[in-house]
Amino acid sequence: MMSHISRFVLGVATFGLVLGGVVSAQDTALGPVTQRIIERGSVICGVNRSVQGFGFQDASGAYSGFDVDFCRAVAAAVLGDANLVTYRPLEAGERQAAMQSGEIDLMSRNTTFTLSRDVVWASIFGPTLFYDGQGVMTLAELGVETIAELDGGAMCVQTGTTTELNITDFISANQLNIELLKFDNAEATWEAYIAGRCESWTTDKSGLASFRLRAANPADHVILAETLSKEPLGPLSPQTDEQFAEIIRWVAFGLIQAEEYGINSANVGDFVMRADESSEAYTARVKPEIQRFLGQNNNSSGSFLGIANDFMVQVITQVGNYGEIYDRNLSPLGLTREGSLNALWTNGGLLYSPPFR
Ligand SMILES: N[C@@H](CCC(=O)N[C@@H](CS)C(=O)NCC(=O)O)C(=O)O
Numbered sequence: 001m002m003s004h005i006s007r008f009v010l011g012v013a014t015f016g017l018v019l020g021g022v023v024s025a026q027d028t029a030l031g032p033v034t035q036r037i038i039e040r041g042s043v044i045c046g047v048n049r050s051v052q053g054f055g056f057q058d059a060s061g062a063y064s065g066f067d068v069d070f071c072r073a074v075a076a077a078v079l080g081d082a083n084l085v086t087y088r089p090l091e092a093g094e095r096q097a098a099m100q101s102g103e104i105d106l107m108s109r110n111t112t113f114t115l116s117r118d119v120v121w122a123s124i125f126g127p128t129l130f131y132d133g134q135g136v137m138t139l140a141e142l143g144v145e146t147i148a149e150l151d152g153g154a155m156c157v158q159t160g161t162t163t164e165l166n167i168t169d170f171i172s173a174n175q176l177n178i179e180l181l182k183f184d185n186a187e188a189t190w191e192a193y194i195a196g197r198c199e200s201w202t203t204d205k206s207g208l209a210s211f212r213l214r215a216a217n218p219a220d221h222v223i224l225a226e227t228l229s230k231e232p233l234g235p236l237s238p239q240t241d242e243q244f245a246e247i248i249r250w251v252a253f254g255l256i257q258a259e260e261y262g263i264n265s266a267n268v269g270d271f272v273m274r275a276d277e278s279s280e281a282y283t284a285r286v287k288p289e290i291q292r293f294l295g296q297n298n299n300s301s302g303s304f305l306g307i308a309n310d311f312m313v314q315v316i317t318q319v320g321n322y323g324e325i326y327d328r329n330l331s332p333l334g335l336t337r338e339g340s341l342n343a344l345w346t347n348g349g350l351l352y353s354p355p356f357r
Contacts, residue, residue, distance in 0.1 A: 030306050031243030033105050034078065042084045045071035046098050046107035049089035050186045052210045053333045054110045063087045066329040067108040070129065070235055070252070073319045074106060077251045077302070077311040082318040091185045093160025096121050099238060106237040106248060110204060112162045113232045123236040124245040127252040129322075130206065130234070130330075131341035131350055133227035134163050137193070137208045138200035140222045147176075147200075147226055154179045156198035158189045163203045166229040190214065204231045209333045247305050253353035254293070254312045258321035260344055260353065261290055265320040272313060273297050293356040301356060312356075322351065 030038070037043050047068055048055030055065045072082035088104050095111060098104050099121045111117075112132075113125040136147050136155070144150060147170070157164050159182045171178050181198050183189040190211050193201040201208075205223060212218045235252065237245050258264070263271055273282045273296045282297055295301030295309035302311035319325065322344075326337055335342075343349025 029243075031241035033238060033241035033244040034247065034306065037078055037105055037244075041079065042086045043071060043075045043078065044086045044088055044103070044105045045074070046088045046090045046095065046104040046109055047071060048109045048186075049087075051110060051207055052213065053329050053335075054206065054210065055089075055108070057087075057089065064329070066130065066325055067110060067235075069319055069325045069329065070108040070255075071106070073251050073255060073315045074235075074248060076314040076318045077247060077254075078307055080308060080314055082314075091160070092158055093184055095160070099123050099236065102238060102240070105244070106235055108235045110207065110233050111236060112204075113234055113236075114162060117236075121236070122239045124239055124242065124248075126235040126237070126245065126248040127256075128232035128234040128350075129252055129255075130232075132204045132206050132231035132233050134166050134202060134229040134231055135205035135208050135227060136200050136202045136224045137212065137221050138224065140220050142199065144200075144222075145224065147224060147228075148174060150178055150200050151176045152178075153200065154181050154198040156181045156183065156189045156192045156201035158182070158186055158203060159184050161203065162229065162231060167202050170228055186211070202228075204233070206233075206330075206333070206335060209335055213333065243306065247307060250305060250356075251311070251315060254315060254356070255319075255322040255325065256344070256351045257293060257353035257356060258312065258316050259323040259351075260346060261293065263290070263294075263316055263321060264324055265317055268294075268313060268316045271296075272310075289355070289357070 047063060049057040053065055055063065055067045057063050071085045075084045076082040088098065090098050090109055095107060099107060113128060117123060118125055138144050138150065155167065155178050157167055157180050164182065167180065181192060183192060189201055192198055205227065208223045212221050215221055235248050237248050271286050271290055271294055279297055291297045292299040292301060294313050295311065300309065302309045308314065337343055341350045343351065345352040
């Protein structure tokens, strides 16, 4: 892998094709997905449209959410403009075909990184951006505290998901008699639950928190404490382009690293080298490792990836750092970050970026 990257970097350096921040479309060192994004002038991103906080399309047609913001970050990194995204809404069961057919450049849609998806979908998963786990929601009035107490009833679940497989395993392992009612999209699953066709429903706990806010009275619904599985959620892209996968990987790490450095959309300008500033004066006020991270003062950053050297300046300015993205989209769902796996490693969580050097 490293020698592949080295060859790529050498190619970029030799041909000097970094023009005004965006790599020329003639740069043959770029992979096919990166090239087509530049030629098209937009990133086609497979997203959710019904999970508020992660991927949601409002009545005006606009998309928002944590996963949507990652699409925007990739557009800012590759094209210099976070708005240059074409969204492709995907139901759970449509994901494999969308990835294999090449109709999307990347997927950022509450998708769990698993062995079979990595291989069979011919995808490359980027870093996990949200550590989730599967849970069960039921009616508060039942006074139930464990899944086992739902024995004898019906539970709604969405097909084409890891959650469908996990709950099937859980029911058989615990010899429960729970009937699974299956639906192919989240709306139908939720509506069946609200209509009383099942007294509980299951999906990622993040999804449960999101849908709970749709209820006429969210307090009528409880998310049981049990966690059935590991659901590491993150972006993925086609195996046909390792170079584009590197871009995804380092945009994701960059969001985390920016938060660790305390660099956000409001203060990123303070870390950029001023037009009239000497290298010494800049180094006196901004640490060398931050200079490297932001591709300043002749340090290489995005140039390793064939994109604008200061790509992280664009990403942070236009989209924010990881913490800003989390606060904007997930804090309103009541998904507390503190003390969770989604805290920075410096705060006891799992979010950790390798060095930008
Ligand atoms: N993380 C799991 C579940 C992802 C998933 O699709 N969850 C459902 C329930 S919240 C969903 O997002 N459905 C949206 C839809 O089909 O419109 C997976 O990757 O399979």
